Amino acid sequence: MKNFKFSKRGLLFFLMFVAVLALPFITDALLGRGWVRIVDFAMLYIMLALGLNIVVGYAGLLDLGYIAFFAVGAYCYALTGSPHLALAFPQLFPDGVHLSFWIVLPMAAMLAGGMGVLLGAPTLRLRGDYLAIVTLGFGEIIRIFMNNLNAPVNLTNGPQGISRIDPVRIAGVSLNTTQSVFGITLPSVHLYFYLFLGFAALVAFVSHRLEKSRIGRAWMAIREDEIAASAMGINTRNLKLLAFAMGAMFGGVSGTLFAGFQGFVSPESFSLMESVMVLCMVVLGGMGHIYGVILGGLMLALLPEMLRHSVVPLQQAMFGKVIIDPESLRMLLFGIALIVVMLYRPAGLWPSPVRRRELASDEAAERV
Amino acid sequence: MEIFLQQIINGLVQGSVYALVALGYTMVYGILGLINFAHGEVVMTGAMLALSALTALIGWGVSPLLALPVSLMLAMAGCMALGYGIERIAYRPLRHAPRLAPLITAIGVSIVLQNLAMMIWGREYHAFPQLIINRPHLIFGAIINDIQIIIVVMAIGLMAGLMVVVHRTRLGRAMRAVAENQHAAQLMGVDVNRVISITFMIGSALAAVAGLMVSANYGLAHYYMGFLLGLKAFTAAVLGGIGNLRGAMLGGLLLGLIESLGAGYIGDITGGFMGSQYQDVFAFLVLIAVLVFRPSGLLGERLAERA
Amino acid sequence: MSLLALSGIGKQFGGLHALSEVSLHIERGEIYGLIGPNGAGKTTLFNVITGLYQPNAGEFRFNGCSYQAAKPHVLAAAGIARTFQNIRLFANLTALENVMIGRHVRTQAGVFGALLRNKAVRLEERACRARAHELLRYVGIEKPSQTLAKNLSYGEQRRLEIARALATEPLLLALDEPAAGMNATETEALKALLQGIRKTGVTVLLIEHDVKLIMGLCDRVAVLDYGRKIAEGVPEQVRNNPAVIAAYLGADDE
Structure with missing residues (x-):
């Protein structure tokens, strides 16, 4: 039973590894070389x-x-x-x-x-x-x-x-x-x-x-x-x-x-x-949590491109011109994110497992 | 000699602005033990608000002598509301959180203010309208003009006023009590939250005045002007001894002098290798030097390193 | 030779003399109590002993060595461990991690050890973890060791602080009001715990408000008033000392 569990986890890691290795090819095929x-x-x-x-x-x-x-x-x-x-x-x-x-x-x-x-x-x-x-x-x-x-x-x-x-x-x-x-x-x-x-x-x-x-x-x-x-x-x-x-x-x-x-x-x-x-x-x-930081890095590195591809056409469709340029909108969002995260979710979007477990138990305790 | 005197004058003018802004840092620090990173952006907002109001009023044909005080009042009111809001939203909920938390929200607030300003007022420099005939006066070969005189006089007046408020009024006594011991002040019936809000508002009002002064002195305002100004004013506060009002004034004036003399003579000192474009480096060097040699600042009594 | 010998210790804050001419000796293996009215300078003396404050005057000898203006981490390495009056745990770390951090000063692994994780480092880590578990059991924390320190009960937090201090293998364990806020049962358990700790050869220094606890537990007691030592001796002696009675009665009206 334990062996099975281990191999399942191993398989997951292997699949993730392959997916990451294939990432440039997938991106190239789906979105183009620029991406x-x-x-x-x-x-x-x-x-x-x-x-x-x-x-x-x-x-x-x-x-x-x-x-x-x-x-x-x-x-x-x-x-x-x-x-x-x-x-x-x-x-x-x-x-x-x-x-x-x-x-x-x-x-x-x-x-x-x-x-x-x-x-x-x-x-x-x-x-x-x-x-x-x-x-x-x-x-x-x-x-x-x-x-x-x-x-x-x-x-x-x-x-x-x-x-x-x-x-x-x-x-x-x-x-x-x-x-x-x-x-x-x-x-x-x-x-x-x-x-x-x-x-x-x-x-x-x-x-x-x-x-x-x-x-x-x-x-x-x-x-x-x-x-x-x-x-x-x-x-x-x-x-x-x-x-x-x-x-x-x-x-x-x-x-x-x-x-x-x-x-x-x-x-x-x-x-x-x-x-x-x-x-x-x-x-x-998520400060102090490696996976969280990787997620944060990935999200925010891709965000400007997403904004460029969404905000600009959206504004053009709505107002016929670009009122808020994606660059300053991005910075504005960063500022707001810093404030909101510190106020409401200081451990970040993906907190470390210990903290997550504790958050869950806090909630469980509150329900009782 | 004329150059030396001229640099002294420029330094004093610039220094009085630093002093006003430094007061904002030092007051908040004295009471909350927190560096209000967003303070520089409040100065910027004050300058932008004042400038917009001025331009609009003059456009409607209001006399400059009326337009100037009215727009100053508007800017001060706007900044006071802003300072109040910043404290309520970004600092108050985190008063008992780890130290890192309010620092991060503070930087977040700065970024938000800066980018909002950029969206509202654009990336370009805004020219300060010509209100009065800015006559130059010659003192021993150095030039000081009307606006610079007004700046220094107003700064001195405001600082004197602040000292009176802090040392002679009920409000000032409450502020000092909260700075000394928040808990004890509360037990003595001081409304701590109210005092903190008022402190932020006073600091922000001074920031608005300083913002108007800077833009009048240089003839321009810009959404990015708050950043360096804030950094330097903070340095001034540290130089004088953060948490100490007289220290902030002294630090501001000194930093203004150091900067302007430094920029004036750096070329001679480095044999022409470095020019006045390195002016902004001086504040930073001063900051490092103070932190290394006298972290409590010139007039600071309290040790910066506290248990 | 005494474990800790202070002579003529003085500490000023601005113009305020928080401590003046304080001399005391703590012998190996004893439980030594420090009492005094509020503001007598107990906590200041405590902070001097643990290196948080540097004394302005006087001599500080510990375990045969003289220390001048030593930082807390130096004294911790020398064998002085402390707890705090207003509990200062690493709130967002687990109970186990809190105790393991106490082992810091008795372990060696550096950056390269952490990166390579060779056999010596793995062994050290395992021993550190095992010792931490042992200490948690010793002070009687039953909750899973992965509980965050801030989610422990008040009494458990107090005991976790003691476990963390014990992890540094102290010669002198200095406790700042360990019974503050505890009920009678908890205080009784604490008393048993401290007696057990003394049996392992650790010397204990105790600041306490609970005079009953001090009198029942300590071998010797010193009394501070206005930054001076006004009495020292076995509890019975001190209790009947007129200067002590005056100090406490005088402070009663606060």
């Missing part, structure tokens, strides 16, 4: 949301400038994997710098993590609100630097951004080309999908292992009651710093992937609104 690209971005957002979940969901620290670490990763690869630096240092790098993606990736992760530590260190011994406001400011500062470090030495190329970034290569094969494996044709967007899927799975695995460990428990203790946590022997400052640095590292990794995928980065991609969107994914999905 595969959107799904790729959704994978990136899931990675970001899982990274932020470590900071917000586990350790209970509000990071409002999370996208800045994403930007650090992206600019790392943009500078070291493109012809751009030839503009700034023509003698030194006549063709720009073209480091392998796989070398830049760990460096970018370390750099983003290091910046996380630098930013967190002065604020983490204070109350959580300060971290929120400092990260908010940091996100803005990074943008100011990205926008202005094009003179006198052209480092970032200012608002125009850096283009012609090298694609990701695996064993010498560029992911920007169509490949065929065992007779199956895989366009570039499909290849990137599998790359991102792999990374997202890795981040989810790391999150899961941390959550169910001594470290994860210590984070959650800090989230619940910092004073009690330190009375239990938890070095709250170091553990908060660890959470913050790990979140920043995941942000850096996602940013590097983003730069390789997109082939172009500019300050516009790293606005406060992006930070808010990632936060919204975590809060809406």
Whole structure:
């Protein structure tokens, strides 16, 4: 009986695995290639949301400038994997710098993590609100630097951004080309999908292992009651710093992937609104619950496209013109979602099983 | 020397606006221990409301001398209602929730206000109508114009008024009592919820005035103006010692000076590598420096790290 | 040698002297009570002992080592565990997790251990879980260990705090008004629990309002008034001390 149960669950997982692997093909066939690209971005957002979940969901620290670490990763690869630096240092790098993606990736992760530590260190011994406001400011500062470090030495190329970034290569094969494996044709967007899927799975695995460990428990203790946590022997400052640095590292990794995928980065991609969107994914999905956060990431990454395909035609049909553009409607919905979820469903749409069970028992108790 | 003096004047004008906004942060923090992230957006809403009212009134041929106070009143009333609503909807239900919850709703409120403003007023910059002949005055080679004088005088007047309210009236005594110990104040018969609502409304009214001042000074208003302004005013409040009214005023003026002197001289300091486009970085550096070296701020008595 | 030796401890808040010149010794294996009228500085002293406040003056020796301005987590590692007057559990975590977090300071696994989950880490985790279950049974929490802490009854929450503190393997267990809000039966059970804990070799420090409990349980008692120690000794002695009687009578009219 027990064996049967296990195999049933195993079968479910296997079917889900196959479905996810087939996702780009299904999307391609049903909705077109453009949507595969959107799904790729959704994978990136899931990675970001899982990274932020470590900071917000586990350790209970509000990071409002999370996208800045994403930007650090992206600019790392943009500078070291493109012809751009030839503009700034023509003698030194006549063709720009073209480091392998796989070398830049760990460096970018370390750099983003290091910046996380630098930013967190002065604020983490204070109350959580300060971290929120400092990260908010940091996100803005990074943008100011990205926008202005094009003179006198052209480092970032200012608002125009850096283009012609090298694609990701695996064993010498560029992911920007169509490949065929065992007779199956895989366009570039499909290849990137599998790359991102792999990374997202890795981040989810790391999150899961941390959550169910001594470290994860210590984070959650800090989230619940910092004073009690330190009375239990938890070095709250170091553990908060660890959470913050790990979140920043995941942000850096996602940013590097983003730069390789997109082939172009500019300050516009790293606005406060992006930070808010990632936060919204975590809060809406369910803070501290990996599946919930994945759901939140997927939903909110696809939402803008859905809005674009529904709100615009709807308004045109009703009023003959577009009154509310889908972009600001999206942000408005995010804001409302943050408020409503915190007020009425603080555990998110998909809370963790323990909490769900408890919610159910609360309701049962109320009925009695 | 003229440049130095000019930067001082600019800094004082900008600083008085920061001070007014910082008061809003510090009052709410003093009473609830909460950073009202949405406060910057209240300033923006105040500026936009005042500007719309002004434009409309002047369009109807109302004299500018009447239009200005009327639209200021309208903006203040609007912002007071807004501040009241924000507290009721986004903060009051979460007063006993984990700390993270009101911070998240606060950021949600900011996003909502910003995007509503964008839908109502559009993405473009709105010009401030010319109301009075803005005469420039020369002081030792530096220029200060009428509007700037009005801003500084009004800011000082409002701050003095606020100090009187807080230290000389029954309401002020209730506010201080709630800030000291909410529970005890309640036992002594203070209507805590009412005091908190009034605090939000006073802060929002000041924000409306500050919003009008900023847009008059720069001649523009924009749906996104609240974000940076809020961030800087918060920095000013922290610099002065958050929760401390005098601290907010001092912090505001100081931050204005630091910023304008910094922007004026950054080119010389960095040998031309960085220019005044980095002006916004100073507030952030000040914030980090204060948090590292003196988290309780210049006039703060209470330790920022509380049990 | 005493387990905890405080001499000349002072603590000021602004101009207020919450504690002045407090000296006391807690011996190994005893149950030591701390009483005093409201506002006498009991909780302040308690917070100094557990590292939440840093004293402005005085010497702090624990288990043979001197500590200066030590943070709570350092003292927890040294062997001081506490409970809180107004219960501070990790409300949204399960009872089991609460106790397992108490094991934090006696376990080692770091980030890499968590990721690799090698044999040593798995064993440590299993031992930690087993010990947590054991402690839950020991303090008498019958509800499933997966119940969230906030859904336990009041008495259970108090006992869970004790289990969580015991998980840190303390030499000194410091309890801040553990009987507050308990009925007579619950208090009696608590008394038995504390006597049992003392038998395992753990020293107990107790702040209590319930003078009857203190007198029936403690080996020695200290009395604080206006931030000073006004009496110390066996319960019988202290009860008859005129200064103590005056302090309590004087405080009666509050």
